[in-house]
Amino acid sequence: MSKEQILSSDGIPLEKSLKIAERKNKLKAVLLVAPLFLFILIIYVFPIGEMLFRSVDDRMITKMLPKTFNAMEKWDGKDLPDEEVYKGLYDDLTYLKKNKTYGKIIARLNYEKSGFSSLIKKTVRKINKFEEGNYKEQFIKVHKRWGKNEYLVALKNTAPNWSYAKYLKGMDRKFDQDRNIVQVEEDRRIHKILWLRTLNVAFWVTIFCFVLAYPISHLLATLPMKYSNLLMICVLLPFWTSLLVRTSSWMVLLQQQGPINDLIVWIGLAADDNRPELMYNVIGTFVAMTQILLPFMVLPLYSVMKTISPSLMRAGKSLGGTPLVSFVKIYFPLTIPGIGAGCLLVFILAIGYYITPALVGGASGSLISNTIAYHMKSSLDWAFASALGTMLLVGVLAIYWVYNKLVGIDNIKLG
Amino acid sequence: MALPNHTPLNYRIWHYTYLTFCGLVFFFLIAPLFVILPLSFNAEQYIHFSAKMLALDPEGFSLRWYEDMIYGTKNPWGLATKNSLIIAFFATIGSTILGTVAALGLSSRHMPYKAAFMALLISPMIVPLIISGTAIFFFMAKVGLAATHTGIILSHIILGTPFVVITVTATLTGFDHSVTRAAASLGSNPVNTFMKITLPLIMPGVISGALFAFVTSFDEVVVVLFLAGLENTTIPIQMWVGLREQLSPTIMAVATCLIIMSTLILVSAELLRRRSERLRGINR
Numbered sequence: 001m002s003k004e005q006i007l008s009s010d011g012i013p014l015e016k017s018l019k020i021a022e023r024k025n026k027l028k029a030v031l032l033v034a035p036l037f038l039f040i041l042i043i044y045v046f047p048i049g050e051m052l053f054r055s056v057d058d059r060m061i062t063k064m065l066p067k068t069f070n071a072m073e074k075w076d077g078k079d080l081p082d083e084e085v086y087k088g089l090y091d092d093l094t095y096l097k098k099n100k101t102y103g104k105i106i107a108r109l110n111y112e113k114s115g116f117s118s119l120i121k122k123t124v125r126k127i128n129k130f131e132e133g134n135y136k137e138q139f140i141k142v143h144k145r146w147g148k149n150e151y152l153v154a155l156k157n158t159a160p161n162w163s164y165a166k167y168l169k170g171m172d173r174k175f176d177q178d179r180n181i182v183q184v185e186e187d188r189r190i191h192k193i194l195w196l197r198t199l200n201v202a203f204w205v206t207i208f209c210f211v212l213a214y215p216i217s218h219l220l221a222t223l224p225m226k227y228s229n230l231l232m233i234c235v236l237l238p239f240w241t242s243l244l245v246r247t248s249s250w251m252v253l254l255q256q257q258g259p260i261n262d263l264i265v266w267i268g269l270a271a272d273d274n275r276p277e278l279m280y281n282v283i284g285t286f287v288a289m290t291q292i293l294l295p296f297m298v299l300p301l302y303s304v305m306k307t308i309s310p311s312l313m314r315a316g317k318s319l320g321g322t323p324l325v326s327f328v329k330i331y332f333p334l335t336i337p338g339i340g341a342g343c344l345l346v347f348i349l350a351i352g353y354y355i356t357p358a359l360v361g362g363a364s365g366s367l368i369s370n371t372i373a374y375h376m377k378s379s380l381d382w383a384f385a386s387a388l389g390t391m392l393l394v395g396v397l398a399i400y401w402v403y404n405k406l407v408g409i410d411n412i413k414l415g
Numbered sequence: 416m417a418l419p420n421h422t423p424l425n426y427r428i429w430h431y432t433y434l435t436f437c438g439l440v441f442f443f444l445i446a447p448l449f450v451i452l453p454l455s456f457n458a459e460q461y462i463h464f465s466a467k468m469l470a471l472d473p474e475g476f477s478l479r480w481y482e483d484m485i486y487g488t489k490n491p492w493g494l495a496t497k498n499s500l501i502i503a504f505f506a507t508i509g510s511t512i513l514g515t516v517a518a519l520g521l522s523s524r525h526m527p528y529k530a531a532f533m534a535l536l537i538s539p540m541i542v543p544l545i546i547s548g549t550a551i552f553f554f555m556a557k558v559g560l561a562a563t564h565t566g567i568i569l570s571h572i573i574l575g576t577p578f579v580v581i582t583v584t585a586t587l588t589g590f591d592h593s594v595t596r597a598a599a600s601l602g603s604n605p606v607n608t609f610m611k612i613t614l615p616l617i618m619p620g621v622i623s624g625a626l627f628a629f630v631t632s633f634d635e636v637v638v639v640l641f642l643a644g645l646e647n648t649t650i651p652i653q654m655w656v657g658l659r660e661q662l663s664p665t666i667m668a669v670a671t672c673l674i675i676m677s678t679l680i681l682v683s684a685e686l687l688r689r690r691s692e693r694l695r696g697i698n699r
Contacts, residue, residue, distance in 0.1 A: 032520025036580075044573050047550035051550040212440045213440075215437050235444060241677040242673045255662070348541055355637065373545060
């Protein structure tokens with residue numbers, strides 16, 4: 001083959017000219033995506049990163065007691081520390097008292113070791129009466145816990161700037177005296193229950209949605225257009241209706257004096273004065289979430305079933321397969337991509353559900369999202385909320401990754 | 416779905432069981448919405464069907480809860496509606512522009528790392544709202560946009576863009592790029608080509624994406640719960656507050672209005688979808 005160069009009309013070798021054009025097109029595409037990408041990066045990805053950071057950030061205590069920790073660096077933790085540490089503690093606490101900001105360290109230290117709350121409060125109350133020099137003795141006089149090594153060790157243990165203690169807490173574990181990871185007391189293991197319940201609810205809601213959605217998607221896909229379009233409204237109207245409207249209709253239906261209970265009483269399944277509790281427990285969460293998430297299962301299933309030619313089933317039958325055999329061997333395997341897409345989508349959405357469980361779930365039906373909201377808005381333990389959020393996020397992203405591998409993100413169908 | 420005459424009895428039973436099951440599922444999907452409508456016209460204060468209502472006695476019905484919604488003293492719905500509309504309006508514009516432009520880039524076959532970018536840009540739809548809410552709250556508080564309309568609008572733009580990206584990319588998959596090349600060869604500049612050729616063709620996708628973005632913003636509670644101050648209250652927030660206290664008939668009236676609105680949006684979205692399929696020459 002001759003290596004003669006082909007030139008484009010302006011005299012540049014064709015290969016080079018093509019490359020320039022390619023690069024130009026590439027740049028154009030990237031520039032088009034760039035505004036949204038940067039926007040999401042700054043207002044979404046960066047804040048989520050900050051949330052991760054917040055969940056492990058434990059610098060508050062070292063910032064508030066700088067002199068103490070400075071002095072503690074030399075202390076080996078075996079015997080009581082010397083005067084220098086107590087002097088630092090005196091300086092820091094006096095400063096905190098003047099600014100009235102010691103409340104924060106109380107919560108943090110009490111988490112590390114219970115008993116710190118009264119210890120700090122009492123010390124701060126009396127710190128004005130301290131005389132110069134010999135602080136160690138004065139501290140121990142105010143509260144004998146200052147003379148116990150375990151409290152000072154606990155204080156020293158809070159020194160590292162980064163801590164994964166919040167993650168341990170999210171898994172019902174904690175550090176003991178010697179920095180070993182142990183389970184928390186039996187009656188305080190609430191998070192494990194919550195995680196399991198969240199997974200359980202998401203799993204069963206997915207199963208229920210699948211069982212309900214499969215037949216109707218099949219019906220929608222096989223009916224003539226004019227009927228299926230009409231029935232499709234039953235799927236799409238809830239899909240487009242406000243989540244709160246749908247949740248409130250479930251609250252109306254499931255309440256003690258509501259229509260469903262009326263029906264149960266009328267049929268005679270329960271006495272009028274002994275109406276079953278359908279709401280504010282896990283039943284309410286199951287029923288309402290299944291109805292609310294059902295369209296997300298129907299739409300992917302429908303779009304896959306729509307592409308399956310009816311002649312395949314007829315061929316199966318003509319070759320002697322019973323309808324059941326043709327269904328199991330032909331139809332069902334062809335719908336598996338739709339099943340995968342629908343189930344993963346519903347599971348992802350269910351696992352992070354917040355509004356519906358909060359309104360109809362009560363205490364026994366609340367999920368991990370509700371706990372995150374509680375720590376964000378009520379207990380104000382933002383670091384712990386961030387840690388729980390991160391744990392949930394990791395789970396969701398893992399499923400998202402699987403979804404992307406199996407279904408392909410650009411195959412999400414909307415309506 | 417009539418069965419042929421020679422169908423054996425067991426298939427017949429199976430077939431009607433299947434149809435009955437489907438009927439029940441459709442009922443399960445749609446019926447809860449219709450419980451709300453009559454209750455919003457209840458003359459009594461309680462959320463249940465009164466004897467008069469069941470007897471279809473006109474005295475059992477009234478418009479008092481709609482009056483209360485609009486004219487009631489210290490009612491929050493006026494402010495909430497105004498805020499919801501303002502926020503949803505700007506959020507929709509923002510998401511639609513950013514989403515459409517990004518979708519154009521993502522649909523180009525020259526786009527590098529397409530799948531990765533797509534996964535990132537869609538992620539706000541997948542990540543649980545409680546996490547988005549938490550993260551965005553920290554950020555907005557830091558930059559001083561907590562409890563402002565701007566902060567809420569910016570976060571709703573984020574939540575709305577995935578829908579626009581998805582619908583517009585879907586419309587662009589069947590897009591014939593030779594028409595834009597034809598325009599260019601006839602001397603049109605890229606902006607002109609986009610406005611006159613591409614945009615009209617992908618319009619159905621853009622509008623249905625915009626509808627999704629609008630509904631997303633209009634319905635969104637979780638992020639607003641974190642971000643909103645008293646001044647930024649929205650319809651979903653007021654419903655949330657109301658539902659946590661007690662079910663009031665006024666909420667049923669508001670819910671009825673929202674159902675009517677979503678019906679209108681559904682109808683327009685469906686019409687658009689069909690138009691889009693016709694335009695792209697997809698015939699089923």
